[in-house]
Amino acid sequence: MNKSKIRIVVFSLFISIMIIIMIIIFFAFKPRSIHIDKEVNVYMSGEPNFIETMRLNIEGEFDKNIFKEDSFYGDIRIEGLIDPKGELLNIIFYNGVGDLVYFNSSYFFSEFEHLGLIVIDRDFNEFCIVVYETNENASQSISHKPYKLISYPNENREESIKRFNKLKMKDDWLSYFKVE
Known part of the structure; x- marks a missing residue:
């Protein structure tokens, strides 16, 4: 008993x-809903005195996964900096790094715009967005210099650079990327 x-x-x-x-x-x-709509400071690489204020808008869902890479489904816009013609493709994060690729499709043609990358922490509470400067004469040729840096939470230039360097440490691919 x-x-x-x-x-x-x-x-x-x-x-x-x-x-x-x-x-x-x-x-x-x-999945966690992400809603960010606020004014942020934008910094230019190689120009320590450059600062612009722009509106950052992120709407979507962040899906943190156990057995596959994390992903974001939604839209990321930075007024005056990222205003693409198309829709943001779903971002798949590899070691916390994802590409900002927008897709524009019409009846006659399809176009991809690779505008930059986003580096996040594990929970999407901190992130940095790097937007490449594109060459208008070439078809979307990307130079990794100059670029613009946006950090969230948004602070001063030094804190934004520290945050980017901390977040990029998870990925060897970004080791070439020097933030100044």
């Missing part, structure tokens, strides 16, 4: 722990 009560208690405890683990996993990894 005593053994059967112990088995029931152990089984109940096991089921309770499993339910708690499932609830934690569900809430930790369910």
Whole structure:
């Protein structure tokens, strides 16, 4: 009689722990809505005195995954800097780095615009956006200098550079990218 009560208690405890683990996993990894609409400072590489204020608008869902890369579904616009003709393709983050690629499709042609990259922390609470300067004479040729840097939360230039350097450490591919 005593053994059967112990088995029931152990089984109940096991089921309770499993339910708690499932609830934690569900809430930790369910897609999170991102809504940011605020004025941010924009800094230019190589020009320490350059500063512009622009409106950053991010609307979408951030999906933090266990077994695959994190992703963002939505739209990122920076008034006057990122106002593309098309829609943002879903961003898949590899080691916290994703490309800002916009797709414009019409009946006669399709066009991709690669405008920059975004580097995030694990929860999309901190991020930096790097927008490349494009050459108007060539068809979207990208030079990695000069570029503009936006950091969130938005602070001064030094804090933005520190944040970018901290976030980029997760990815070897960005080691060539020097922020000044």
